[in-house]
Amino acid sequence: MLFSSITFLFFFLPVVLVLYYLIPAKGKNIVLLLASLLFYAWGEPVYVILMILSICLNYFCGRELQEREDDPRGARRSVIFAVAANLLILGFFKYYGFLLNTVSALLSVDIPYRELPLPIGISFYTFQAMSYILDIYWKKAQPQKNILYFALYICMFPQLIAGPIVRYADIERQLTQRKFSVRKIGQGSRFFIMGLAKKVILANTAGAVFEQISASPASSLSVMTAWIGCICYAFQIYFDFSGYSDMAVGLGKMFGFEFRKNFDYPYTASSITDFWRRWHISLSSWFREYVYIPLGGNRCSPARNILNLMIVWSLTGMWHGAAWNFVVWGIYYGIILVMEKYVWGVFVEVLPKAAAHIYTGVLVLVGWVFFFSPSLGYAVRYLLAMFGAGAGFADARGGFLLITNWLLLILAVLCSTRAGIILFRRALGLARGKKARMAVETAAYMALFFISVAFLVTDTFNPFLYFRF
Amino acid sequence: MKNRNIRENMPTIAKYIVLALIAGYVALLMMNVSGSRKPFEEISAAVSGVLDMEILTEQDAQALKRNFGLNSSDYEGVLYYASDSSMSAEEVLLILVREDSQIRQVTDALEERVESRLGDFEGYAPEQVKILEDARQSVRGKYIFFAVSEDAQRYLEMFADSL
Secondary structure (H helix, E strand, O other), rough: OOOOOOOHHHHHHHHHHHHHHHHHHHHHHHHHHHHHHHHHHHOOOOOHHHHHHHHHHHHHHHHHHHHHOOHHHHHHHHHHHHHHHHHHHHHHHHHHHHHHHHHHHHHHHOOOOEEOOOOOHHHHHHHHHHHHHHHHOOOOOOOOHHHHHHHHHHHHHHHHHHOOOOOOOHHHHHHHOOOOOOHHHHHHHHHHHHOOOHHHHHHHHHHHHHHHOOOHHHHHHOOOHHHHHHHHHHHHHHHHHHHHHHHHHHHHHOOOOOOOOOOOOOHOOOHHHHHHHHHOOHHHHHHHHHHHHHHHHOOOOHHHHHHHHHHHHHHHHHHHOOOOOHHHHHHHHHHHHHHHHHHHHHHHHHHOHHHHHHHHHHHHHHHHHHHHOOOOHHHHHHHHHHOOOOOOOOOHHHHHHHHHHHHHHHHHHOOOOOOHHHHHHHHOOOOOOOOHHHHHHHHHHHHHHHHHHHHHHOOOOOOOOOHOO | HHHHHOOOOOOOHHHHHHHHHHHHHHHHHHHHHEEEOOHHHHHHHHOOOOOOOOOOEEEHHHHHHHHHHHHHHHHEEEEEEOOOOOOOEEEEEEEEEOOOHHHHHHHHHHHHHHHHHHHHHHOOOOOHHHHHOOOOOEEEEEEEEEOOOOOOOHHHHHHHHHO
């Protein structure tokens, strides 16, 4: 089920909220768990069983770790088993086709195989499960005794499908003690509406422009059109994913949970290092916490540190998808981050602000080309078009796209910086008095909600981009 | 002491049981849900080979757009057969999608098509309503199969065997 669907907005969410708040505190987790299983089964009736089995496996692995807390060697064996089992399940569903295709290409033989569709959200819930196991092993958290509470941590519907990846240590206490208030529900609703608007008004509209451009052969694109396409994709993926994350954070608040923010205006970053502190924060911090630091982090020789960074970024690329363009995308960022750390970072720091933003923006846009391309060949052709080897510098099509989408582009720029939210707050602040301000704010959010619904009704099925990861 | 040992080892035993269940579940999925990497031409040849050509004729991209609202160029492969008679609801559609995200788009279109055809035939052609109600649909990997026919089950089996 999609957050941005009529069924979710007008049936699922209101019913679950009413049930959740009608039921006494003891039963709230059960209501939320059942709702989460239904939410997942709605779109993945076959794979809900896989998720339940994965929950059971990790629950028992956690209990086993508890039994072995006085036996370090036994605990080490258990944690290796648990992590390997999780990686094996994820690897089988996500990477085995890619692996066989690669072997087929290398050996020049056709290896036929049966393929299974990728279970939605498997990368997210497997990473959460591994966070649970590792947090217990490193004694950052206690094993959860109640399997239903543990199941809720893994499959809580607000963040099940596309994150943010919640670390067990961050949410352990909230599973049993969390605060509910009308104020929090209100805050959650605001986050949710803002996220919904980002997705259906901005992301889907920018996505339609990108789709139109990417449907043409890359060699037929002028520099202007290729850049417009890439910029539209950059806005699409940002508003799509950050919109989803806002909705997840908002829903979490409505049910009394607090999730960490997943985005912090990444397109205002002044370097690539800064960009990755602001983009998909939960994934970056997962890799830092569970891969980079255990590998030695930066408390080692520069050579080892560079290796650690490259390992982490290759894995980050692979996490996004089983295709070479994602691997290249990860390595691309690995190399830039290494260069910023050891070669040109000091120069980037002293650049004038505008130049630093242009430097970051261009590198991020080039990165998105690897990300959205169906193959490496297409990525190279698209990049060539962006840098002048396509159909000239500017053409009528590029001009037409610019004229017909200028408002979208201005809105997207405003909303991807703090300027958008500052303007919005200033507009609300024009109302005098607390009551008037509250009335204007409510009306503004209601209007945003109904505009989003109007977009939804007329739009085709438009899932979130990060569902495929 | 023995009881304590059993209690301590319970999670270990349970995790192996769950792992075995996962293996069994994956095997079941491979048998019943998995798609195929075989080329579209091979699957479509196998399916079209069993169709009743006296009733069904191959349709073009316009017919697909008209009847299902789908653009054939959006997909890796499309095979569409339907009856030319306006008194018959028989049709068979095989689509190989490019991306998993297209599956939902196609299955929604199939659902709408069945509903619309039921609306067309309800009240005066009970045998056509019956085959529409018994329509067969299967999603196997990136392949989507749909059949409205008295032989729908046989066509579906042929499709599954051809993967």
